[in-house]
Amino acid sequence: MTKIETPLVVRYRNASYDLSQFAHKHPGGINTLKGLHNQDMQERFERTPGHSEAARYLMKEYRICDKNNNNDDDLLKNEGRGKNGLGKSNGMKSENHGTSNGDIPQPTDDSMEHLVDWKKPMLVQIPTLGKHYVEWVNKPVDRKLRLFGPTWLENLTKTPWWVVPAFWIPTIMYIIHVGVRQHLVPEPNLTDHVTPTVLGCLAFGVGIWSLLEYSLHRWVFHLDPKDNRFLHTFHFLLHGLHHKVPFDPYRLVFPPVPAVGLATLFYQPVRLLLPYPQIMLAGGLIGYLAYDMIHYYIHYGSPSGGHLYHMKRYHYQHHFVYHELGFGISSTVWDKVFGTPIFLRKLKYLLKW
Numbered sequence: 001m002t003k004i005e006t007p008l009v010v011r012y013r014n015a016s017y018d019l020s021q022f023a024h025k026h027p028g029g030i031n032t033l034k035g036l037h038n039q040d041m042q043e044r045f046e047r048t049p050g051h052s053e054a055a056r057y058l059m060k061e062y063r064i065c066d067k068n069n070n071n072d073d074d075l076l077k078n079e080g081r082g083k084n085g086l087g088k089s090n091g092m093k094s095e096n097h098g099t100s101n102g103d104i105p106q107p108t109d110d111s112m113e114h115l116v117d118w119k120k121p122m123l124v125q126i127p128t129l130g131k132h133y134v135e136w137v138n139k140p141v142d143r144k145l146r147l148f149g150p151t152w153l154e155n156l157t158k159t160p161w162w163v164v165p166a167f168w169i170p171t172i173m174y175i176i177h178v179g180v181r182q183h184l185v186p187e188p189n190l191t192d193h194v195t196p197t198v199l200g201c202l203a204f205g206v207g208i209w210s211l212l213e214y215s216l217h218r219w220v221f222h223l224d225p226k227d228n229r230f231l232h233t234f235h236f237l238l239h240g241l242h243h244k245v246p247f248d249p250y251r252l253v254f255p256p257v258p259a260v261g262l263a264t265l266f267y268q269p270v271r272l273l274l275p276y277p278q279i280m281l282a283g284g285l286i287g288y289l290a291y292d293m294i295h296y297y298i299h300y301g302s303p304s305g306g307h308l309y310h311m312k313r314y315h316y317q318h319h320f321v322y323h324e325l326g327f328g329i330s331s332t333v334w335d336k337v338f339g340t341p342i343f344l345r346k347l348k349y350l351l352k353w
């Protein structure tokens with residue numbers, strides 16, 4: 001992912017926005033923002049198909065003002081910096097101005113961030129949101145999120161992407177080794193069939209994971225918490241925080257410690273129902289590892305075409321437009337099977353990140 005080096009301050013509805021740090025995260029690609037510095041972007045922003053409600057809400061994160069809370073053309077000359085050299089988001093409601101063609105655009109939503117204190121641990125505040133939780137969690141922001149107060153506990157919730165393969169690759173290799181020695185090597189009639197048997201079990205495990213990936217994302221991660229405050233907390237800890245702060249690089253992959261617990265839980269029915277359970281488990285873990293790496297890459301990578309390019313566009317649509325569709329991360333197969341696919345608009349150009 002290419003980070004923009006030059007300032008990118010734009011005008012929208014008589015307000016100024018500093019998109020310099022956002023450009024490389026833009027779901028619509030960095031190339032669609034080039035050339036907009038010091039320009040009014042209202043017509044482009046509202047051009048059909050217009051930006052989603054979530055995108056409009058996220059945009060307020062980058063609104064800038066001077067120390068007197070003024071937004072005027074002088075800000076553009078200063079590239080969005082006040083006298084102290086820092087831009088500031090004011091979270092204010094913008095005016096509802098007409099577009100150049102006379103249409104009245106949908107107004108930007110009022111900020112809901114006053115409902116929580118971002119300087120304090122977030123998890124204990126979730127129950128206080130009550131009936132506002134579902135709406136709040138689906139309105140993304142670009143901020144640092146702290147879940148817990150104690151530093152040691154907070155650090156356990158953050159995982160650099162490389163920790164996942166560093167932990168799981170040797171673990172998977174060991175599990176395969178144990179499975180082969182326990183189930184295949186002792187049987188003379190299977191000695192000549194170790195490789196195809198192992199590969200078949202691994203492939204079956206990957207297939208089982210792909211269905212599990214879809215099922216967990218749709219029916220667990222996106223469960224309807226209704227007005228249950230316990231479920232609000234559970235949902236936020238499990239997946240809601242990812243939708244609230246989708247650009248946090250340390251909350252994109254699953255921490256190994258709870259992952260081991262879940263793998264142990266899922267292994268129990270595998271052990272009872274399937275042959276060569278360790279090898280089947282290893283296949284499932286290979287599928288999980290691929291999923292986690294793909295998920296990180298489609299958020300922070302720069303695919304230039306092919307399957308991963310398609311999945312990046314697909315997943316961003318899930319985040320910012322269709323929260324109840326597009327649950328596949330590594331593929332769209334099960335979305336098509338269960339009737340939840342997102343149909344991407346064909347573009348005349350290639351998006352770049």
